[in-house]
Amino acid sequence: MAKLKPYAATDANLLAHGLAPAMRWLIAVALDGSTMTYGELGTKLENEAGFSTIFRTRLGFVAGVLMHTIQQVAADAPLINVLVVNQKDRQPSRGAGPFMAKRFGENQLEREDSKQRLPRLWERSFKRAAGEVYKLSATEWADLYRRVFGTPLNADAIERDRRERKRGTEKDGIPTGRNYGAGGEGPYHKALRLWVKDNPGMVDKAFSAATAETEVDLDSGDRIDVVYKLIDRTIVVEVKSRISNEIDLRRGVFQCVKYRAVRQAMDVRDNVAVEAFLVTENELPGEIAALVKLHGIRHLLAPLERN
Numbered sequence: 001m002a003k004l005k006p007y008a009a010t011d012a013n014l015l016a017h018g019l020a021p022a023m024r025w026l027i028a029v030a031l032d033g034s035t036m037t038y039g040e041l042g043t044k045l046e047n048e049a050g051f052s053t054i055f056r057t058r059l060g061f062v063a064g065v066l067m068h069t070i071q072q073v074a075a076d077a078p079l080i081n082v083l084v085v086n087q088k089d090r091q092p093s094r095g096a097g098p099f100m101a102k103r104f105g106e107n108q109l110e111r112e113d114s115k116q117r118l119p120r121l122w123e124r125s126f127k128r129a130a131g132e133v134y135k136l137s138a139t140e141w142a143d144l145y146r147r148v149f150g151t152p153l154n155a156d157a158i159e160r161d162r163r164e165r166k167r168g169t170e171k172d173g174i175p176t177g178r179n180y181g182a183g184g185e186g187p188y189h190k191a192l193r194l195w196v197k198d199n200p201g202m203v204d205k206a207f208s209a210a211t212a213e214t215e216v217d218l219d220s221g222d223r224i225d226v227v228y229k230l231i232d233r234t235i236v237v238e239v240k241s242r243i244s245n246e247i248d249l250r251r252g253v254f255q256c257v258k259y260r261a262v263r264q265a266m267d268v269r270d271n272v273a274v275e276a277f278l279v280t281e282n283e284l285p286g287e288i289a290a291l292v293k294l295h296g297i298r299h300l301l302a303p304l305e306r307n
Helices: 011-017 019-031 038-047 056-073 094-104 119-135 138-149 155-164 187-198 246-266 286-294
Strands: 211-217 223-230 233-240 273-280 298-301
Touching: 011 019, 011 056, 019 038, 019 056, 019 138, 019 155, 038 056, 056 094, 056 138, 094 119, 119 223, 138 155, 187 211, 187 223, 187 233, 223 246, 233 246, 246 273, 246 286, 286 298
Parallel strands: 233 273, 273 298
Antiparallel strands: 211 223, 223 233
């Protein structure tokens, strides 16, 4: 017997009971540097928020009203609604046009047919908006959520939403996240990972203004040690501590290759660079240094003595 859904998919119910969970899920998507299709949003509202069947054409209404609601308390908030996209082209529908028009001063985007008539401007504006959304930190999103809905969104809830959106049902033998072995993460690796997360400007001066996160899960099930997010690029960082041997370092190179490719595939901005950095506490042997150069990975030799 089908489980009775408490909410009919009326406009009133979607406004009263759909906006808060939608923003929470989109925050998880934003922090992961990805997107959510209209179908995925509808399925989550039906299965997790208790709505009866929602016609997928109504999901643009939910995304748009959510953004209007956010702008009532923060007029300059990034356009998180643009992360709700069509399955085929991975771009938002026409309802996003007026929001982008106002934010970027592109009045032509106000037209209902602007997506079809001005595809280059539409795509460029969408990717610019997505870049602004991806730049915000979890703390900033949590604060904005509290201001909009008057209820807290703690770090544990955000991480839970991020894990849930990647959780599969098939047991394919691929471990989720990083496998540190029976002893867990070692103290040297942890210390280096946290130093890299807390000091983006020490890794590269150009990263000083970056939003930094550590232990970031990818949609592939892998976990990146550190991710730096800037408006115009994303940097994935793998760290190898002073006890890493040549096998560890070689693996680190190919982890960088994989993480960069997956993160790029997740990002809707195909013209925005995803860079890879390998941070070590030891000099690279010649063979590893050659691999790093061959695959376009940047390397930093971190100081052993750090404040």
